[in-house]
Amino acid sequence: MTRTTTGLPVEGTLPSLDGATGWLGSPPLTPEDLRGHVVLVDFWTYTCINWLRTAPWVRAWAQRYREQGLVVLGVHTPEFRVEADLANVRRAVADLRLEYPVAVDSDYAVWRAFGNSYWPALYAVDAQGRIRYHHFGEGAYEESERVVRTLLEEAGAGAAGGDPVEVVAEGVEAPADWEHLRSPETYVGALRAERFASPGGLVPGAPHEYAFPARLRALSWALSGRWTVEDESAVLAGEPGRIAYRFSARDLHLAMGPVAGPVRFRVLLDGRAPGAAAGTDVDEDGYGTLDRSRLYQLVRQPGPVGEREFEIGFPDGGVAAQVFTFG
Structure with a gap:
């Protein structure tokens, strides 16, 4: 595993997304389509409490850094068969206000392409299509946001100004006690x-x-x-x-x-x-x-x-x- 001047390792390259069984909020995307953008790939499934508690942060990053070239890509991989129903996923995307592309991964093809094993799982991909960071589970929000800022600056978007995002989560999305x-x-x-x-x-x-x-x-x-x-x-x-x-x-x-x-x-x-x-x-x-x-x-x-x-x-x-x- 190599390291760059920013200290973030290169963990691999963004794999094919061809195995997605559907797309919501976007036409089908490929790694080539995403080249030039910093990409956050977020594996989720709509009944997972651990992912639901991370959702406010992912939404906030998507909104805050969109103009600087960040693309958040949700990958919905179902834990239960009922979660493979496209109508259920579409309702969840609307209910949870996910205003970014979602690859519907009902056959686990994208999951396997990443070698993923967790909900939630976050992968940060640089503008050259290289995976530079990952985090599994809840937490590490400040660290993950620092990575986004670093990769955007590395891509030539300029230093991300201002304080980190502030998140006030409510209901099922609120942090656990x-x-x-x-x-x-x-x-x-x-x-x-x-x-x-x-x-x-x-x-x-x-x-x-x-x-x-x-x-x-x-x-x-x-x-x-x-x-x-x-x-x-x-x-x-x-x-x-x-x-x-x-x-x-x-x-x-x-x-x-x-x-x-x-x-x-x-x-x-x-x-x-x-x-x-x-x-x-x-x-x-x-x-x-x-x-x-x-x-x-x-x-x-x-x-x-x-x-x-x-x-x-x-x-x-x-x-x-x-x-x-x-x-």
């Missing part, structure tokens, strides 16, 4: 389900009547009602059902989507309406509507954070749930 976060990401599909507490355990691949245990242990979860637990999702057809989780974190999110039309739900916290602890997708009485596949913020505790028992009920069914995440 790492000090109090004890609950791990928890999948509800059969392939990666852990700490499942309904009596009798999971019965994958077929409709099964589940019940809550007499008491949920810490960091465990359970189903109630007639659910079909598929590889990636727990699916509730047209009848009532509930999910419970005993968690310890400021925020609780659930990636889920409707099977058909909009779905009503209600959230309880320790058996009561969440009140001031309601997340952005529910009201203080705990009611909300599931209208698309995405990550829903269901709890955000305003005060002391301790172990709580969460429950979400779907009186009419019609939901597919994938993963709990916390913040």
